[in-house]
Amino acid sequence: MTTWLTAAAVLAASPAPLGATARVAGQGAGGAIFSLNIGLLLWTWVLFLLTLGILVWKVFPLIAGGLEERQRKIQEAIDSARQDREEGRRLVEEQTRELARARQEAQRTLEETRQAVGRLREELIAEAEAEKADILERARREMERERERVLDELRVEAVEISLAAAERLIRARLDTDENRRLVREYIGSIGG
Amino acid sequence: MDGLLLQEAAQDAAHAEEWGTDVMIHHIVDADVLDLGFFSVDLSPLSVAPIHIGGLEIDVSITKHVVFLFIAAVLTVVTMWLAARAAHRLEQGEKAPGGLLNAMEAFYLFLRDDVAMANIGSGGERFVPLVITLFFFILFANLLGLVPFGATATSNIMVTAGLAVIAFIVIETAGYRALGAKGYLRTIFYVPPGLNPWMGAVMLLIMTPVELIGKLAKPFALAVRLFANMTAGHFVLLALLGLIITYGSFTTASGIVAVLGPLLLGLFVMFLEIFIAFLQAFIFAMLTAVFIGLIRHAH
Amino acid sequence: MRKESPPSSVVQVGRHAGHGITIAASAALFAWLGTLLDERLGTRPLFVVLGAFLGFGAGFYSMYRRLVLDPSKERDGEPPAE
Numbered sequence: 330m331t332t333w334l335t336a337a338a339v340l341a342a343s344p345a346p347l348g349a350t351a352r353v354a355g356q357g358a359g360g361a362i363f364s365l366n367i368g369l370l371l372w373t374w375v376l377f378l379l380t381l382g383i384l385v386w387k388v389f390p391l392i393a394g395g396l397e398e399r400q401r402k403i404q405e406a407i408d409s410a411r412q413d414r415e416e417g418r419r420l421v422e423e424q425t426r427e428l429a430r431a432r433q434e435a436q437r438t439l440e441e442t443r444q445a446v447g448r449l450r451e452e453l454i455a456e457a458e459a460e461k462a463d464i465l466e467r468a469r470r471e472m473e474r475e476r477e478r479v480l481d482e483l484r485v486e487a488v489e490i491s492l493a494a495a496e497r498l499i500r501a502r503l504d505t506d507e508n509r510r511l512v513r514e515y516i517g518s519i520g521g
Numbered sequence: 522m523d524g525l526l527l528q529e530a531a532q533d534a535a536h537a538e539e540w541g542t543d544v545m546i547h548h549i550v551d552a553d554v555l556d557l558g559f560f561s562v563d564l565s566p567l568s569v570a571p572i573h574i575g576g577l578e579i580d581v582s583i584t585k586h587v588v589f590l591f592i593a594a595v596l597t598v599v600t601m602w603l604a605a606r607a608a609h610r611l612e613q614g615e616k617a618p619g620g621l622l623n624a625m626e627a628f629y630l631f632l633r634d635d636v637a638m639a640n641i642g643s644g645g646e647r648f649v650p651l652v653i654t655l656f657f658f659i660l661f662a663n664l665l666g667l668v669p670f671g672a673t674a675t676s677n678i679m680v681t682a683g684l685a686v687i688a689f690i691v692i693e694t695a696g697y698r699a700l701g702a703k704g705y706l707r708t709i710f711y712v713p714p715g716l717n718p719w720m721g722a723v724m725l726l727i728m729t730p731v732e733l734i735g736k737l738a739k740p741f742a743l744a745v746r747l748f749a750n751m752t753a754g755h756f757v758l759l760a761l762l763g764l765i766i767t768y769g770s771f772t773t774a775s776g777i778v779a780v781l782g783p784l785l786l787g788l789f790v791m792f793l794e795i796f797i798a799f800l801q802a803f804i805f806a807m808l809t810a811v812f813i814g815l816i817r818h819a820h
Numbered sequence: 821m822r823k824e825s826p827p828s829s830v831v832q833v834g835r836h837a838g839h840g841i842t843i844a845a846s847a848a849l850f851a852w853l854g855t856l857l858d859e860r861l862g863t864r865p866l867f868v869v870l871g872a873f874l875g876f877g878a879g880f881y882s883m884y885r886r887l888v889l890d891p892s893k894e895r896d897g898e899p900p901a902e
Contacts, residue, residue, distance in 0.1 A: 728878060734841075804834070
């Protein structure tokens, strides 16, 4: 459109009447393949620079913007995918770590329990041993005491018996040395 | 173009011998008539008197090539704008990328990353729009010659020269900005190191014009390469189709051979032409980027 | 940034495509200067021939510099000339 306006402007500026100079272009400069018409060169400049101008002005920013936008979106998609994957990996890692920790915990608890049980058992055994020893000791002491008591009783009894025997003997034969000796021996044998 | 040729062939059936280089040249060179087969549009009312600046005669009349260059410019803007709108809609999350957007995006990314940035290096972002616009503008100008009744503006040396001059100005400006005045002048005035002053002066005197020629040779080669490729391709196509006209009317048998052979060959060349249209647009854009990169890194 | 790959063949072709034109054009330029000198001094065809050779040599040196000298400098760590 602008081109035609330019053409019109050129026409208006031209002093020559329209159509009066009609002729085959290029003939003036040979009309052959190598026609050197500078007008065409000027037209080339005008048209090319107009095209370049319009494209730079309106079109290229749009294309570049669209391309950049798309690139950005793709980049975003890639980034978010990577982020998701990373997040997933992180979660899995966390889970694994958690699981390992739980297992460790369980292991530790089990170990502790085992140790406690062991300790408890030892304690119980030791206690039982001690009690057993205590009981034994007590029993032995009891027996000792019992024996002492029995012996004492025996002594008393023996004295009683001896006295009774002596009474009898005395009644029978009061002054025999032999008898006295016999009594002494008897009592001694009981005390032994 | 084929339709156009066949149309003329029908008109010229009685004068088959007249089909020749004149007609071929006619389809290549610029004109102030748009030949649309069934009718033609006379552009001569849009002609203006040549402007004289000094000894130069400048004719800014709107011609066939100007019209097709204009169409190429419009196509460039429209396709890029459609792709941009699709990209924008995509940005709003309305729609998945479609075919056109995908193709344009692939071109855009390739031209930006592998053509512009790879060759210009860091700081090449500023030149990305130029390289991409050069590619599509030239591509559409090239391809327009392959549609029926179309014309290839890039088979005109002045059009390619115009583009090359733009490339040249950008290249030299980029060099000046990247190297500074001193560094830039060193790309023109070069003295080999290790020479005594007198020899250095002589070398400077001889080499400066050569360096200037070397500077100009690059855009010149750009312009000529594009022009020659587009012209040659069309000449081959036209010559093959011309065979149909020339030999098709001799006898029936020769006619069948003469129609089928060149038609198949023409089809092949047509595909080749499409490829070349892309290739030359790519090479022009690529080399512009390469030259910008080279001069920016010159020291 | 992108990886630094060795320049593709298209790049190499583009980089050195101007050499032929440069040699031819510089030969033509110096030959033309030679004719001017010859016309002035009346020594035709001495300076035409000398100019053509000089132009060719200068163009060739320009190419030699870019093809041989700069790449070796580049290998030694200096940046390449344009």
